[in-house]
Amino acid sequence: MEFNGQFVTGKVSDKNDDTVFVQYAGITMPVAASEFDAKLPAVGADVTGFAYEDEHHHPRMTTKKPKISESQYAYCEVVATRRELGVFVDAGLPDKDIAVSLDQLPLETYLWPQRGDQLMVKLSIDKKDRMWAVIADGSIISQLSRRARADMLNQDVTATVYRNKIVGTFVFTEAHQLGFIHPSERDVEPRLGQVVHGRVIGVRDDGGLNISLKPRAFEAIDDDAGMVLAVLEHSRDGKLTLTDKSSPDDIKKMLDISKGAFKRAVGHLLKARKITLHDGYIELVDKQD
Secondary structure (H helix, E strand, C coil): CCCCCEEEEEEEEEECCCEEEEEECCEEEEEEHHHCCCCCCCCCCEEEEEEEECCCCCEEEECCCCCCCCCCCEEEEEEEEECCCEEEEEEEECCEEEEEEHHHCCCCHHHCCCCCCEEEEEEEECCCCCEEEEECCHHHHHHHCCCCCHHHCCCEEEEEEEEEECCEEEEEECCCCEEEECHHHCCCCCCCCCEEEEEEEEECCCCCEEEECCCCHHHCCCHHHHHHHHHHHHCCCCEECCCCCCCHHHHHHHHCCCHHHHHHHHHHHHHCCCEEEECCEEEECCCCC
């Protein structure tokens, strides 16, 4: 269909309670009757809409504007993956998802977007009049970005991965700031299109953010450390009369954990600067009055 992916104005050739049939350039396209707010247009009336081929390659029209066009980028949700072709995104077209070619995706398939991920894409029509979704490159993302504030250090941010490189992961935050995640600041490399939650560890001179996906020290404590911390927080004076020199029996009796587990818990809490060690006891750093 030569006008696949274009807005055209055709004439109503027929209609019923469910469908309005619009003809353009000798091709008849069904439009869902539910798309018309008031009464259905009369036979012979003009109807303007977006013409496309649905997933069965049948001509179709919608009066609703798709999320993307050949000049407009938008986030579209990934709805399916086909290893031999690429991934498919929902651009808001009834009965039609648009493919993102595999040559736009990482070589490593484990970094491909998964269902529910988000890709910043625009519409493209190839020489065979087929619709494709094209991923925004770094220059486009930069044009859409805004400078980060200097006071954002240590703030939590939510961002979407738009590029995977050996040097690190490039992301675009919800507030439209550029971000970078160094490999040392992540445990697992995020996928293209994956939404990640991190914290700002640096605001660069160019207005971009350095982001870490690793938890803050106090967030990284394990269950035993959390239990010791809870005991301290609920004690009257924020103290616990145990140390790494306490006997295994005393530790087991008071906390019901082994001495090894207790020492690891104390080490985590010291690293997180939640406690201090004293002769014969440990003490909570920030005690509530």
